[in-house]
Amino acid sequence: TDLAHIRNFSIVAHIDHGKSTLADRLIQETGTVQDRDMKEQLLDAMDIERERGITIKANTVRIDYTADNGETYVLNLIDTPGHVDFAYEVSRSMRAVEGSLLVVDSTQGVEAQTLANVYQAIDADHEIVPILNKIDLPASECDRVAEQIEDVIGIDASGAIRVSAKTGVGIHETLEAIVHHLPAPKGTRDAPLKAMLVDSWYDSYLGVIVLVRIMDGVLKKGMRVKFMSNGTLHHVDRIGVFRPAMQMIDSLGPGEIGFLTASIKQVRDTRVGDTITNDRNGTETALPGFKPAQPVVFCGLFPVDSAEFEDLRDAIEKLALNDASFSYEMETSAALGFGFRCGFLGLLHLEVIRDRLEREYDIELITTAPSVVYHVFMKDGEMRELHNPADMPDLSKVDHIEEPRIKATILVPDEYLGDVLKLCQDRRGIQQDLSYAGSRAMVVYDLPLNEVVFDFYDRLKSVTKGYASFDYQLTGYREDSLVKMSILVNDEPVDALSTMVHRDRAEARGRAMCEKLKDLIPRHMFKIPIQAAIGGKVIARETLSALRKDVTAKCYGGDATRKKKLLEKQKAGKKKMRQFGKVDIPQEAFISALKMD
Ligand code: GTP
Numbered sequence: 001t002d003l004a005h006i007r008n009f010s011i012v013a014h015i016d017h018g019k020s021t022l023a024d025r026l027i028q029e030t031g032t033v034q035d036r037d038m039k040e041q042l043l044d045a046m047d048i049e050r051e052r053g054i055t056i057k058a059n060t061v062r063i064d065y066t067a068d069n070g071e072t073y074v075l076n077l078i079d080t081p082g083h084v085d086f087a088y089e090v091s092r093s094m095r096a097v098e099g100s101l102l103v104v105d106s107t108q109g110v111e112a113q114t115l116a117n118v119y120q121a122i123d124a125d126h127e128i129v130p131i132l133n134k135i136d137l138p139a140s141e142c143d144r145v146a147e148q149i150e151d152v153i154g155i156d157a158s159g160a161i162r163v164s165a166k167t168g169v170g171i172h173e174t175l176e177a178i179v180h181h182l183p184a185p186k187g188t189r190d191a192p193l194k195a196m197l198v199d200s201w202y203d204s205y206l207g208v209i210v211l212v213r214i215m216d217g218v219l220k221k222g223m224r225v226k227f228m229s230n231g232t233l234h235h236v237d238r239i240g241v242f243r244p245a246m247q248m249i250d251s252l253g254p255g256e257i258g259f260l261t262a263s264i265k266q267v268r269d270t271r272v273g274d275t276i277t278n279d280r281n282g283t284e285t286a287l288p289g290f291k292p293a294q295p296v297v298f299c300g301l302f303p304v305d306s307a308e309f310e311d312l313r314d315a316i317e318k319l320a321l322n323d324a325s326f327s328y329e330m331e332t333s334a335a336l337g338f339g340f341r342c343g344f345l346g347l348l349h350l351e352v353i354r355d356r357l358e359r360e361y362d363i364e365l366i367t368t369a370p371s372v373v374y375h376v377f378m379k380d381g382e383m384r385e386l387h388n389p390a391d392m393p394d395l396s397k398v399d400h401i402e403e404p405r406i407k408a409t410i411l412v413p414d415e416y417l418g419d420v421l422k423l424c425q426d427r428r429g430i431q432q433d434l435s436y437a438g439s440r441a442m443v444v445y446d447l448p449l450n451e452v453v454f455d456f457y458d459r460l461k462s463v464t465k466g467y468a469s470f471d472y473q474l475t476g477y478r479e480d481s482l483v484k485m486s487i488l489v490n491d492e493p494v495d496a497l498s499t500m501v502h503r504d505r506a507e508a509r510g511r512a513m514c515e516k517l518k519d520l521i522p523r524h525m526f527k528i529p530i531q532a533a534i535g536g537k538v539i540a541r542e543t544l545s546a547l548r549k550d551v552t553a554k555c556y557g558g559d560a561t562r563k564k565k566l567l568e569k570q571k572a573g574k575k576k577m578r579q580f581g582k583v584d585i586p587q588e589a590f591i592s593a594l595k596m597d
Helices: 019-029 036-045 048-057 084-095 112-123 142-153 171-181 306-321 347-360 414-426 456-463 503-520 551-555 560-575
Strands: 006-013 061-066 072-078 099-105 127-133 194-203 207-216 224-227 232-235 238-242 246-249 257-261 275-278 297-303 327-333 337-344 365-367 374-378 383-386 398-413 430-437 440-448 469-480 482-489 499-502 528-534 537-544 577-580 583-586
Touching: 006 019, 006 112, 006 171, 019 061, 019 072, 019 099, 019 171, 061 171, 061 238, 072 171, 084 112, 084 194, 099 112, 099 142, 099 171, 112 127, 112 142, 112 398, 112 469, 127 142, 127 171, 142 430, 297 306, 297 327, 297 347, 306 327, 306 337, 306 347, 337 347, 347 365, 398 414, 414 430, 414 440, 414 456, 440 469, 482 503, 499 503, 503 528, 503 537
Parallel strands: 006 072, 006 099, 099 127
Antiparallel strands: 061 072, 194 207, 194 275, 207 257, 224 232, 224 275, 238 246, 238 257, 297 337, 297 365, 327 337, 374 383, 374 398, 398 440, 398 469, 430 440, 482 499, 482 528, 528 537, 577 583
């Protein structure tokens, strides 16, 4: 296709504002899914499950659209992940297209993710077409929301298209706007190949599928290509596009978006943002801004049943093959035995991986407190990255410690503003901005990431009854007065409960943790001291008193089956405990003890 007849775009929206519904409508309106032959062929070649896998991951679609001017255009829609954890992936996919549809629910208005995503689009120099969705609903307030878009985002929304992705109103206008308001891509056919690696994922039938945007040159089947970040060479077996089902083709030219396969075994060998070129006489200059995704949140994963360690290793290795942003290394904890220290892009990413390990691989896990990466500057000038509070070097050798900070943007109805400010203040936040968009306040805070990774989002939802929206980006590192707090149970340090805290908050935090643990740890036959300490100094203490009576005595005289049932329950309960010295600590204690209410 010639460049003038290509339009590449993404859709940016807050969650639930109708991105997927709109995309489906655009596909349906252009008849892209009507092609029965292709579908049948496709189903021959692969099972349903595989197809499902593709539709979940590859929300990229190539649409042919014959416009009112009689010319046929190729429209490529690239989906962008909506969640903050994947901000880097979003920014990459944005660089692969020239324009965005900005979808705002006209019954709701602009939200935090609308802002975060639209700023990424603006950074990528996109033309932006504003769309007011859900106009079929009685609560729709198009004028108000259009005004809000102008006030808050600062783009012209006077011509915003009024759409109901549900009924189909405004879909034709949207397609015309894509053709007439978004620019055609640029690129040179005769130049060496320069393609951007936009995304990649594993397919059990085809191996790793690599989504690419061709900037210059032509990608052809049978070619040998080089991935510039690591210099690896690959033979291109297949080239194709999604319509939305896969369709194999022979080549992709400048401005086009499609996929290649090249017998690549692991997603790990492909890096989002990388430049792909010819193996010989390739381009000299890689695309700017490539950086591998860096894990920012670390935690320990240990099997509840230590006999499952090898199963956990296998499961983690399998997951890692398909997720380059997930890192892991073996860890031994005095308290928890063998496990893994794992790195994630954010909390959602952590939860997704943990859930998959538990559900798909059926391994019960103890998850230790999530920690951010601290920069520990030693007196001899060395800087150490600290992924695990348990590894904190001796304080006498430490000069200072820096922690990662974020810029958090929160949108919230007026009446909850006070609670939100208090929450941010409690989390060592520094207010940077406060403005209004109608009856909603927009607050910007500079916060330590450490105070956000744990339960900030849950707390925010609960103090605002779910009405706040939240987004953040990492801004850098800053020195602060940080210390490692250890927890001792029955005079034994439990390394999995060590955390980094701000010195001024250590005492309050220590007290809260000791109180929580006192409730979480069952009573034993002896008295158990629970203490929080910094260095050798105890800063908080609780005592769990001893059991006075033998509880099993209650069972005497009861019938045998009941007794057996109770014993079985006990056994199952025990399995979820870990022994620390002489003390059993239940699995949930490791997370619950850290929650701050
Ligand atoms: P995520 O995929 O979760 O990010 O959400 P999304 O932005 O893709 O939103 P989605 O398309 O899933 O729509 C969210 C909800 O709004 C769904 O229940 C849709 O049926 C509904 N919806 C989308 N567009 C319209 C519309 O124009 N009118 C009405 N009444 N409902 C709509």
